[in-house]
Amino acid sequence: MSDTGLVNPESPWGEVWVKFKSHKGALIGGTIFISIILLVLLGPMFWDVDPQRLNIREKNQGISFAHPMGTDQLGRDTFAQVLAGGRVSLAVGFTAMLLSLVLGALIGVLAGYFKWLDGLLMRSTDLFLALPLLPLLLVITMLYRDTLRAAFGPETGIFLLIVFVIGITSWMQTARIVRGDVLAIKEREFVQAAKSVGTGSSRIITRHVLPNILSPIMVSATLGIANAIITESALSFLGLGFPSDFPTWGRLLNDATAFITLSPERVIWPGLAISLTVLSVNYLGDGLRDALDPRQRGR
Amino acid sequence: MRKQFILTAAAAALLANGAWAARGDDGHVNILYWQAASILNPYLSGGTKDIESSSLIIEPLGRYDENGNLVAWLAEEIPTVANGGVAEDLTSITWTLKQGIKWSDGTDFTADDVVFTAEYCMDPNGGCQQETKFADVDTIEALDPHTVKITFTVPKPFPYGPFTGGESPIIQKAQFLDCMGPNAPTCTEANFGPHGTGPFRVTEFRANDVISMEANPNYRDPNKPAFASLTFKGGGDAASAARAVLETGEFDYAWNLQIDPSILSSMAEAGKGTVVSAFGTGVERMMVNLTNPAADLGEARSTVEGGPHPFLTDANVRRALSLAIDRVTLSEVGYGDAGKPTCNVLPAPAIYASTANDECLVQNVDLANQLLDEAGWMPGSDGVREKDGVRLSILYQTSTNAVRQDTQALVKQWWGDIGVETELRNIDAAVFFGGDQSSPDTFQKFYADIEMYTNLFNGTDPEAYMNNWTCDEIPSPANNWLGNNMPRYCNPAYDDLSVQLSKTAAIEDRAVIAKQMNDMLMQEGAMIPLVHRGRVSAHINTLGGIKLNTWDSELWNAADWHRVK
Numbered sequence: 001m002s003d004t005g006l007v008n009p010e011s012p013w014g015e016v017w018v019k020f021k022s023h024k025g026a027l028i029g030g031t032i033f034i035s036i037i038l039l040v041l042l043g044p045m046f047w048d049v050d051p052q053r054l055n056i057r058e059k060n061q062g063i064s065f066a067h068p069m070g071t072d073q074l075g076r077d078t079f080a081q082v083l084a085g086g087r088v089s090l091a092v093g094f095t096a097m098l099l100s101l102v103l104g105a106l107i108g109v110l111a112g113y114f115k116w117l118d119g120l121l122m123r124s125t126d127l128f129l130a131l132p133l134l135p136l137l138l139v140i141t142m143l144y145r146d147t148l149r150a151a152f153g154p155e156t157g158i159f160l161l162i163v164f165v166i167g168i169t170s171w172m173q174t175a176r177i178v179r180g181d182v183l184a185i186k187e188r189e190f191v192q193a194a195k196s197v198g199t200g201s202s203r204i205i206t207r208h209v210l211p212n213i214l215s216p217i218m219v220s221a222t223l224g225i226a227n228a229i230i231t232e233s234a235l236s237f238l239g240l241g242f243p244s245d246f247p248t249w250g251r252l253l254n255d256a257t258a259f260i261t262l263s264p265e266r267v268i269w270p271g272l273a274i275s276l277t278v279l280s281v282n283y284l285g286d287g288l289r290d291a292l293d294p295r296q297r298g299r
Numbered sequence: 300m301r302k303q304f305i306l307t308a309a310a311a312a313l314l315a316n317g318a319w320a321a322r323g324d325d326g327h328v329n330i331l332y333w334q335a336a337s338i339l340n341p342y343l344s345g346g347t348k349d350i351e352s353s354s355l356i357i358e359p360l361g362r363y364d365e366n367g368n369l370v371a372w373l374a375e376e377i378p379t380v381a382n383g384g385v386a387e388d389l390t391s392i393t394w395t396l397k398q399g400i401k402w403s404d405g406t407d408f409t410a411d412d413v414v415f416t417a418e419y420c421m422d423p424n425g426g427c428q429q430e431t432k433f434a435d436v437d438t439i440e441a442l443d444p445h446t447v448k449i450t451f452t453v454p455k456p457f458p459y460g461p462f463t464g465g466e467s468p469i470i471q472k473a474q475f476l477d478c479m480g481p482n483a484p485t486c487t488e489a490n491f492g493p494h495g496t497g498p499f500r501v502t503e504f505r506a507n508d509v510i511s512m513e514a515n516p517n518y519r520d521p522n523k524p525a526f527a528s529l530t531f532k533g534g535g536d537a538a539s540a541a542r543a544v545l546e547t548g549e550f551d552y553a554w555n556l557q558i559d560p561s562i563l564s565s566m567a568e569a570g571k572g573t574v575v576s577a578f579g580t581g582v583e584r585m586m587v588n589l590t591n592p593a594a595d596l597g598e599a600r601s602t603v604e605g606g607p608h609p610f611l612t613d614a615n616v617r618r619a620l621s622l623a624i625d626r627v628t629l630s631e632v633g634y635g636d637a638g639k640p641t642c643n644v645l646p647a648p649a650i651y652a653s654t655a656n657d658e659c660l661v662q663n664v665d666l667a668n669q670l671l672d673e674a675g676w677m678p679g680s681d682g683v684r685e686k687d688g689v690r691l692s693i694l695y696q697t698s699t700n701a702v703r704q705d706t707q708a709l710v711k712q713w714w715g716d717i718g719v720e721t722e723l724r725n726i727d728a729a730v731f732f733g734g735d736q737s738s739p740d741t742f743q744k745f746y747a748d749i750e751m752y753t754n755l756f757n758g759t760d761p762e763a764y765m766n767n768w769t770c771d772e773i774p775s776p777a778n779n780w781l782g783n784n785m786p787r788y789c790n791p792a793y794d795d796l797s798v799q800l801s802k803t804a805a806i807e808d809r810a811v812i813a814k815q816m817n818d819m820l821m822q823e824g825a826m827i828p829l830v831h832r833g834r835v836s837a838h839i840n841t842l843g844g845i846k847l848n849t850w851d852s853e854l855w856n857a858a859d860w861h862r863v864k
Contacts, residue, residue: 054712056628060561073561074632074705138730142739146594146746154722243723244704245711258538258558258701262565 019291026287029280036277040086051080051247060263069269073259078252082269085247090277092163092232092248097224099167101174105217108178109205113186122179129172140165141240158242162235166228174220181213215289222285226278249274323514323527325862328842330854331550333540335507335533340490341466342420342427343483350465351554352510352531354852356403356495357468360394360413360447361459363850365577367648367759369459373397373408373469373496377459380804389454389804394462396445401517402471403500410441415472417449417461424480432460432467456804457760464758465852469496498524498858508533518858525844525861538562544837545572551842554853556835559701560635563835572840576637576833579849580647580764581755583638583706585695585827586785587611587620592694592746601745602775603787609689611748615674616691617824620749622670623713625662630830632709633702641831645817648759650806653814656821659828667717676718684718692720696740697751698728706751706829736779743774745785753832759850762800762809765816768825769794788825 020026055075062070069078111121141161148157185191191208199207233250235241242248249270256266336352338344360374369377375395378384385392400408417439420427437450439461449461461467471494478486491504496519499512510531514524532550535543540553545566556563556574567574591608592601599605610616626640642656676684676691684691693714697703704725711721724747726740732752739746756764766772770791772784793816800812820826834849843863848855 052708052712054709056632056709059632073559074708146739150594240727244725245708245723255701255704258562262562 016291020287023287023290025283026290029283029287032276033280033284036086036273036280037090040083040090043083044080047080047083049077049080051076051084052245053077060259062263063265070263070265072255072266078266078269081247081252082249082273085249085252085270086273088159088242088247089229089232089249089274092159092166093225093228093277095163096166096170096228096232097221099163100171100224100228101217101221103167104171104174104220105178105213107171108175109182109209109213111175112179112182113201113205113209118179121175125172125175128169131169133169136169137165137235137240154243155246162232162241165235166231170224170227170231174217174224177216177220178213181216182209185209185212211292214292218285218289218292222278222281225281226274229274229278321522322518322524325525325527327528327530328526328552328860328862329530329532329550331535331540331543331553332531332533333535333537333553333555336510336531337507338490339493339501339504339510340470341468342425342429342470343490344428347555348533351852351854353468353493354465354497354854355499355512355529355531355857356497356501356515357470357493358495358497359464359468360396360462362464362852362855363759363848364855365846365848365850367850369463369759371397373400385458389451389456389458391448391450392455392458393442393446393448396447397519398445400496400519402494402496403515403517404471404494405517406471406473407444408469408496409444410447411444412469412472413447413462414439414441415475416467416469419470419475419479419483420467422480422483425483427483429466432464434460436461454804456801456809457762459758459760464850465855471495499529502528520858523858525859529857541566541837544839545569545574548572548839550839552836552838552845554836556837557702560631560633560637564635567837570840572837574636574835574837575845575847576835577847577849578639578647578831578833579755580645580761581753581832581834582641582644582646582828583633583751583753583830583832584644585749585751585829586742586745587617587825587827588745588748588750588786589825590787592748594746598776601787603773603789604775608748610676610686610691613674614824615670616676617827619667619670619717620714620719621659621824621827622663622667623717623719624659624710624827624829625713626660626829627662629706629709633706634830634832637833637835638830639833641828642821643817644820644826644828645761645765645813646828646831650810651761651813651817653817653821655814655818662713664713664716671717678718682718683720690720691718692722693749694722694724694747695749695751696724696726696731696747698731699725700728703751734780741780742785743780743782745774745787749827750785751829761813765800765813766797768816768820769797786825788820788823790819790823793819 053076058071058075059073060071061067067077067079069082071077107121107125111118144161148161151157152160191204194204194208229250232241232248233254252270253267253274256270260267332348334348336348338349339353339356341350341353358372360372361369361377362372364370371377373396375397376382378392378394380387396410402408417433417436419425420429421433421436435451435453435455437452439447439449442448451458462469474489474494475486478489491506492501498515498518500515501510502513503511512529512531514527518524537556538558541556541558541563543550544553546569548571563574588601589608589612590601590603591606594600596605630638630640640660642659643653645651671684676686679685695707697707707723711723714721730738730740731742734741734743742750742752767783768788769784770789772782773787773789774780774782774784796812796816800809803809803812834847836847836853838845841863843861844856844859846856847853
């Protein structure tokens with residue numbers, strides 16, 4: 001433990017970092033993920049092609065210096081579109097994931113910890129699971145689209161709507177898993193011990209339960225990002241998402257599938273971006289889980 | 300030398316055209332429709348696939364050829380006022396049937412069968428899908444075994460509703476006698492294997508899958524059809540159907556290939572088959588909302604009561620929007636050979652096509668900008684034109700379809716060039732065209748400034764189609780949003796022309812009125828036509844005799860199909 005340099009191995013976060021560092025996959029995943037974020041955020045500063053500019057004379061072009069990833073059927077620059085699409089997709093993925101995570105963890109913990117809430121919360125979880133997703137999305141977008149559009153403009157309005165819709169329709173799995181873990185941990189000796197010395201419920205949850213269920217939450221989070229990106233693309237495909245000229249990875253992928261025989265690379269770029277992001281987030285989550293799990297620490 | 304070669308080629312072509320061929324010489328032909336046929340009786344189904352598959356077996360008295368002209372089929376000639384077949388007062392039409400025609404079971408085809416067909420469809424308990432074909436029919440009687448007289452309750456300038464076109468073929472009285480009224484759908488044997496006068500007859504029918512047929516031994520031309528047997532396969536999707544003909548050659552003919560033209564042409568490069576297209580009356584057009592679609596109007600949104608549109612009621616704006624569009628590029632990108640730029644909502648048949656609006660064929664951004672400048676619409680700080688606090692900001696909606704979204708993106712860019720801001724919206728086709736009263740996203744409710752889709756009419760007479768834009772046709776909550784006048788266009792002069800059209804018989808006079816109606820709609824900017832769309836099908840190179848018909852069944856001349864050797 002002498003190579004930790006600036007980090008004090010005695011502090012809990014230092015210990016997490018040491019543990020995380022030893023996980024090769026997590027380190028590589030984290031690096032790739034951070035580079036994707038940086039590329040997507042800073043990319044447009046050095047690649048200042050307008051992703052929505054059409055140039056019909058340069059349609060369906062292959063890879064060249066002018067167009068590093070080629071152009072689509074209307075002559076839009078694919079590289080610029082992938083960069084712009086990434087910002088939207090990642091923003092949607094993260095925000096929707098956070099929302100569903102907070103909802104899922106909250107409901108899961110409450111249901112698992114407080115017996116009197118369990119029945120009510122779990123039945124409402126079942127209710128949400130039983131709801132047919134697409135008709136529900138149709139109704140929600142139909143009811144609130146115009147209001148949000150008037151209040152925030154077409155793009156921000158739709159962004160909020162999509163994030164909200166994905167968030168409130170994908171928390172159920174997390175809630176169920178969290179509840180199960182909480183039920184098990186609640187009966188463990190250290191929680192019983194804390195209870196017996198008079199620790200309050202909120203303190204037990206934050207100090208003892210939450211740290212022990214971080215791993216399933218982390219796994220849910222990583223899967224949630226992927227799920228949100230894919231749900232967003234499905235929504236856009238049905239015409240419920242962003243306007244059709246507003247690039248997102250899911251939409252780019254959808255648009256490109258028709259051209260798979262003509263220019264296969266068009267499917268590869270957004271597909272690669274989605275896969276790399278999801279894979280690296282998964283590895284990152286894996287490493288974080290190992291590092292954060294107090295039972296595995298020091299092993 | 301060269302001339303000699305051409306002559307030889309011409310002679311070879313003549314030979315190939317079946318001059319010496321006999322019935323059944325060319326073996327087997329495979330047809331692929333990506334929607335499968337479910338019944339072979341068009342009176343019990345409105346589906347195109349059912350009408351077209353049955354057109355191989357049963358035939359009408361007259362039908363439309365590939366140019367949209369009525370041609371006699373089971374009749375000696377098309378009755379007109381000139382040849383005495385249609386009464387001077389336009390209340391009756393008399394058809395004379397061809398002699399010597401036999402049903403596929405060997406019995407004679409007579410006027411009784413024609414009369415029976417009308418009785419079959421006009422039975423109020425029968426649920427006939429083609430009842431509109433028999434509108435205003437008073438009586439149908441057989442004057443002798445080869446003469447049928449139809450009397451109408453009102454004068455009919457266009458008396459060719461009954462028994463013309465693939466939707467209204469003659470069925471055999473002997474076979475369908477017990478299938479009248481409520482029994483119609485239960486007659487499975489007759490509905491799945493009608494006796495016909497056409498070139499083929501059914502050997503096996505598997506609903507929603509495949510139909511096997513063989514040449515009709517009693518067909519009127521002893522040398523036709525060239526094919527001894529035929530398979531009519533259904534199912535799949537447009538792209539796989541195109542692939543089956545153009546790339547793998549498994550099928551000889553595939554129908555309705557609505558896919559991106561560059562994908563279609565890359566398939567055609569395999570060299571196995573040919574893409575054919577022909578133009579009917581379909582026009583991809585933008586509907587301009589002349590009423591106010593603002594959300595805060597509530598129930599009165601997009602209705603005449605809700606008031607006029609804040610800026611689309613300015614004729615200069617509408618003309619500028621139309622001028623800014625490059626229709627040549629639009630049709631190339633979205634439709635390839637199956638589309639051509641048009642400035643008319645009534646582009647065909649040729650005698651109805653107006654040339655008065657051709658200004659829009661060439662994109663003219665400068666003129667568009669000038670029009671907006673002169674009308675007082677000045678660019679604001681963000682480049683979007685505005686006047687008295689009203690911004691030229693358009694919500695442009697259409698159904699979800701890759702070609703339509705490409706069109707939207709292009710139009711958005713061109714409108715951006717003249718300082719008009721555009722927001723795009725695409726709606727699932729099932730919702731957009733679904734007509735659900737509770738959905739705000741239907742094309743009838745039109746809660747947007749501009750909407751785009753294709754509309755067309757069958758046959759060649761535009762009267763019913765042009766009546767779509769009369770004041771009565773405006774959709775509103777009062778009529779449950781039914782009606783076809785999407786722009787909410789209302790002009791008494793237009794309504795007068797519509798009444799005049801219904802009273803005019805001579806086709807030249809009808810053409811003049813129809814053109815006037817078209818020009819009125821175009822020049823007042825109620826609609827912005829974009830692309831005249833064709834029908835697209837594909838056939839393998841060894842299949843000859845294809846004449847793609849957009850006015851009638853595509854398989855109308857299957858008797859002339861043959862193998863090119």
